[in-house]
Amino acid sequence: MAEKDSAGAGDLPPSIEAAWGLRERPVKGPKPGLSLERIVAAAVAVAASEGIAAVSMGRVAKEVGASTMSLYRYVSAKDELYVLMQEAAIGPPDPLAALAAGAGWREALTEWAAGQREQFLANLWVLRIPIGGPPATPNSLAWWEQGLQALEGSGLSEGDKISVILLISNFVRSEALLMSDLAAAVTARGVSPEEVVAGHERTLRRLVDPVRHPAIHRLLDSGVMSEPDDPDYEFTFGLATLLDGVEALIRSTAAEG
């Protein structure tokens, strides 16, 4: 009951194959009136201006001037559309200047992480679409390729390289998601980011019991919550810490290798 198909479980959905440029145009039948590109572009536009929740098959169809069901000739399910949207929004990475300049892995990775973050921040809705498994689209792969290249001179094993890449890209993603949450709260109420943060601090103060939560209480008293307001701070801090950890790994690898 297990091994049946020739290719097996590893096959791609057809629209993803189309994103890779595989898949010959069928030669029979009427010429398609739409195209995957048009559909995905329309979906991205809706998501960018009204959020991912506004992206429905019907809505996208209206945008391209077609009927809902006609989209299913191009995409077999909405999840496929999501994948293609992500792919289109993220785009290919710019070449790493640090690599060209012959700089070290740390500069290269920093640039790589910053680039990825930039793409996320420019397309916050991307962070809201549910991920399923590892990437298999051209641009996603290109980003991974670039990350691996940044670690080329590090002396790490191949396994350690992906692990590091995974670690960093997860960090970038979750930090950007935090920003996105803040942005969402800001637009939900009509207030400024500062007010949102201040409101949350007020709520915490009301709930935190000095006896049961001494550390949080100390934290609130320290006034850190009201301070910095550099939107890049958490990113810069986290990345630096992460890279310090990677540096330790690289050093120890070099020492024992």
Next chain:
Amino acid sequence: MAEKDSAGAGDLPPSIEAAWGLRERPVKGPKPGLSLERIVAAAVAVAASEGIAAVSMGRVAKEVGASTMSLYRYVSAKDELYVLMQEAAIGPPDPLAALAAGAGWREALTEWAAGQREQFLANLWVLRIPIGGPPATPNSLAWWEQGLQALEGSGLSEGDKISVILLISNFVRSEALLMSDLAAAVTARGVSPEEVVAGHERTLRRLVDPVRHPAIHRLLDSGVMSEPDDPDYEFTFGLATLLDGVEALIRSTAAEG
């Protein structure tokens, strides 16, 4: 048009206040036939056995033997139910043995991260529910409290402490999400985890072009994808790297302080 309400934007939804034990029972009217606890427990049970997607208001209502709309007397929207489900599933943290034993911050943080991961892995569906903003529920706060306590002796500033806690809990979360993705793929097809990974490697091999993706190509050739199969590996590796970074931060703080 800005400052109107006394409490302002920081207010909690009523069902969350109920989770804190605030909110007096109304004295008029019929006695409630249900309770938040029963509803949340039923929702958690459904999520645990059939996934978060199976949790609908109607389904939960059926589970507790009530009508769909009656749930809205206890919860004002489904998102509130989500928050309460998360709170219930995660539960309060066990006391840190490392802290009691007087061990250092590194042992304490490691234990803390492992505990958090354990809760996630035992309730994979939690990872699928969309997060909105920072936690304001009792158990979530308790976890944060414990994380901060683990860093007590580190000499870090309060601000650096939250940043570190944030960094680590985001890491734990995203790593667990990866496991969850794998588990989902495993149950979706009927195959073993090894076969899923192997299938993905096969797909990659088909798509990766040695010229455009030299680093990934090298990676695939190195055979790392087929190797380890220790499900904790990525977690152990990432956490160690992260903590090495934190160690560097603590050292440099001590040096300049």
Next chain:
DNA sequence: CCCCTTCTGCGTATGGCATACGCGTTATTG
């Protein structure tokens, strides 16, 4: 003691959603 207020459970209705299915139509190939 009774009525009025307040809260309960819940039936009904609305408007949204993804998508299965099948039909008429259009191009291409033999």
Next chain:
DNA sequence: CAATAACGCGTATGCCATACGCAGAAGGGG
């Protein structure tokens, strides 16, 4: 010129969250 295959899309199904309002329960004030 027919057979074939892909097209656009109308219709229908079965979910979903949730607004609204009503009928009945419980307690408090007169």
